[in-house]
Amino acid sequence: MAIGNGRRVWATVVLTSALTWSTYESWGQVDDSTSFYVTFPKYEYKQTMGSIRELDLRNLHLKIFDERGDVELSAALANGLYDWIRRTDAEKQCGSSEWVSLVGAHYFDFRGGEPQHALGSFYWVSTGGSSTDYGIVQVYDLKSNRLEVAQQILYFAKGPGTAATFDITSGTLTIRARLYDRLDIIAFSWVDSHFTKKSLKTIPRPPPH
Numbered sequence: 001m002a003i004g005n006g007r008r009v010w011a012t013v014v015l016t017s018a019l020t021w022s023t024y025e026s027w028g029q030v031d032d033s034t035s036f037y038v039t040f041p042k043y044e045y046k047q048t049m050g051s052i053r054e055l056d057l058r059n060l061h062l063k064i065f066d067e068r069g070d071v072e073l074s075a076a077l078a079n080g081l082y083d084w085i086r087r088t089d090a091e092k093q094c095g096s097s098e099w100v101s102l103v104g105a106h107y108f109d110f111r112g113g114e115p116q117h118a119l120g121s122f123y124w125v126s127t128g129g130s131s132t133d134y135g136i137v138q139v140y141d142l143k144s145n146r147l148e149v150a151q152q153i154l155y156f157a158k159g160p161g162t163a164a165t166f167d168i169t170s171g172t173l174t175i176r177a178r179l180y181d182r183l184d185i186i187a188f189s190w191v192d193s194h195f196t197k198k199s200l201k202t203i204p205r206p207p208p209h
Contacts, residue, residue, distance in 0.1 A: 035179035036155035036186060040194070041069045045147040052142055057105045057120045064100075064124065064136060065152050073124070075100045096128035103135075108168045109190070117141050117150070117193070119173075121164045123157065133158040137166075137173065139194065151194050155186075172198075181205035 043063055049055065058080040064073040075082035080102035101123050107115035122136040135157035139150045155162070155177035162183075164175045171190030176183060183203040188195035 033179070035177035035182075035184045036153060036175060037067045038195075038197075039065050039067060039069045039152050039154075041065045041149045041152060043069075043071075043149040044143060045149075047147055048145045049142065049147060050145065052115050052118050052140065053107055055107075055118050055140060055147060057102055057118070060120070062100065062120075062122065063149060064122075064154070065149070067154075073098060073100075073126075075124075077102060098127075099125040103164070104166070106166055106168055108166075108171075109193070119166055121166070132156075133162075135162060135164050135175070135177070137164050137175070137195075141193070153188070153195065 041063075043065070045061075058077060060077050062073075062075045062077055062082070063071050064075065066072040075084070075098065077100065082098070082100040084098045102120065103123050104119075104121040106119040107117075108119065109116040118140040120138045120140065122138070124134040124136055126132050126134070133156070135155045137153040139152075141148050141150050153164075153173075153175065155164070155175050156179050157163075157177065159178045162176050162178055164173065166173050173188040173190070173195050175186045175188070177186065178184070182205065185201045185203070187198045187200075189198045190196075
């Protein structure tokens, strides 16, 4: 699922988690059949900190990675938001922009009363001729006191029902992703300091009446 080579899915920004098919639209075309991908970027920031609690996700210089683990977008969040309109004449003509928001944050995996990891959930809309909605979950830890992006899960997030929810008690991450005319519900378990896929359930679009 390449997201950096111009293959974009037509999408409309829909900020909702209600599971309903009543507002179904054409999802467009992509080349791959998976609604999500998982990467382990092992990207280290220059900043150092004594505890993962010091991570301020609302004002993070967020790095979003493609499926190869390369940086796809750098977004300097300010109070949980990033909104950038590209300024070249060609980009202005097609209304090209990038918009990212922080959706949720968790500090977890406690040892000796201190969290060892942080989880950030983000919503990313990329426009330019067409637009695409993505959901992003990133896992952070500290390596020699330097902040590291240990894991990223990116999923297609166009339409109602898409979301990422994390049960900190059970360590279960549930992602609802859309692709074509289906909704995928993917459950991940926290095992050995990373999320491992546990199950995938697909709900197809109901037939037309």
